Amino acid sequence: MKVKYDKETDILYIKLSEEKIEESDQDKKGFILDYSKSGNLVGIEILNASKSSLNPTKVEYEVA
Template structure:
């Protein structure tokens, strides 16, 4: 899994798998879901991330 914050575009992307994206859907305004050909979620993209996420440049990994 990769988490990418692009400060130039203020976009936060979480990539779950490196499968090719076959389809994208805007689940809510500014929330893009990318799917592979089998319908599995490949990535999640947040537009205008700075106003949606506290500290988008900072990631905390929690493993219970």
């Protein structure tokens, strides 16, 4: 998994897989979901990330 934040465009992208993106759908306003040919979720694009409840400059993760 890779997480990338672009300050200029204010877009946070979470890449879940190296599979090629075949289709993208805007699930809810400001969220674009990328899918592979087989229907697997490949990535999540969050538009206007700094204006949402997220803090795109601080990413925390937990391993259980």
